[in-house]
Structures are given as C-alpha cells and as structure tokens.
Amino acid sequence: MFQVSHLHHVAIICSDYSTSKHFYHKILGFEIIRETYREERHSFKLDLKVSDHEQIELFSFPTPPARPSHPEAQGLRHLAFAVTDLEACIKHLKAHQIAVEEIRVDQLTGKRFTFFADPDELPLELYEIV
Template identity: 65%
Template sequence: MKPLFRSVHHVALICSDYARSKAFYTELLGLPIIREVHRAERNSFKLDLQLGPGIQLELFSFPNPPPRPTRPEACGLRHLAFTVADIDPVIAHLKAHGIETEEVRVDPHTGQRFTFFRDPDDLPLELYEDVRGNTTP
C-alpha cells in the first residue's frame, strides 16, 4: 500500500506559562516564530514555530490546563525528538542555560547518539544526532 501521509505538518503543545515556554522555545532553542495570535474568545495564545522545512511546533496557552501524566511509559505522546548534526554543542548550550540533560546513549539499532531533556512543563524532549544527514530518527 502506498503511504497515506507525506510528512508531519505540526506538533502541538499546551503550556502552563505561555511567556516562560515562548522564551524557552524561541530564545533558548532558537526556533523561529512564524506567527503569534491571541484568540480572545478562548483566552488563549497560539504560537507557530518553524521546526524544519514544512514542519511546525504549535505552542498553545489555555487557562488552567489539566495536568498530564509525564511517566515515560504513560499512554499518549511519549516525547518530541529534534534531529541535530552534532549533539555535543547542543548539550553544552542547554547546560550553559541551566537545562540538564540525561547521559548520552547510543541507539543499538542505528548507532546514533541521543539524550533527553525537559521543557518548562516537564515534557520530555529528545536530541537525536544524525551524522548521516538523515532527518528520520
């Protein structure tokens, strides 16, 4: 069967503190802003960020969002992975800004290095080093 989908268009995250998360994703991680809108009828902001060609991260704010389980094996989205060419300078950048990362591990199936860190709402984010230039972890 021919695949139904061409690629991922966006990933949407709901944050508890919009200003803090906006600074984390734009200033610390350096994601460019595509657009930012305030949706008055929902008392909510929506921030579209550029992840890669044709791929966006949508950051939402809502008043009093319910908590979500963060255990790694909880049902639902497990983590969001970012492809990087060289993991070491990205880890150094995060650590210089007070963001802790887990120990770097090696994927036994691909031989690629990876690690995890957390966003301001404790959502798990992964750095996946792809030295081959492949954008698929």
C-alpha cells in the same frame, strides 16, 4: 492509498506561556511564524518553525489539566529533534541551566541521543544524525 508527505506540526499546551515561548524561541531557537491571541478562548497560539516542513504550535489556556508525560507513560512518549552535533546542543542547553541526561546509544541504529525537558517537564530528545 493514504500517503503522508511529512509531519506538519506538533501541538503543545503549556502552563506558563511566556516561559515556554522563551524556551522554544530563545533557547531552542525556533523562529516565530505568527503569534495570535484568541480572545474568546483567553488563549495564545504561537506557531514556531522547526524546518521548512515542520512546526510546533504552542498553546496557552487559562487552566489546562495536568497530564502525565514521563517517557514511559501512555500517550505521546516524547518529541525528538534531529541534530548533527549532539555535544554542541548539550553544551548550549547546559549554558541555559537546562538539565540533560547522559548520552545513550540506540541499540538498533547505533545513533547517539539524550533527553531533556521543556518548562512543563515534557520529554524532549536530541537524536544525532550524521
């Protein structure tokens, strides 16, 4: 049987490496595991720790093609982070001049959530778990 124990990583290709590195490391607070420059690809790869099991891989490439990434576009819809204090997270993001949508309530679970975007307008969600 095919069994998965957990999600290992999500890979993101950014348009401006230093801006995205600052956003994911300094603003969202993900710890840097390792940063590698791959000369042959003119590309950085940054591994960020989300939890003991999950990581974000942040890539830079010289001229990556644009891709639609609105929450309703085909493909990956959004990346959601579980949080225990939604208001504190929203306050932190707003203090860094990051726009945050109004809080919504999941009709199926009754849980509260909101959306914001990374520097490349990739949709990110905060999903409150208590």
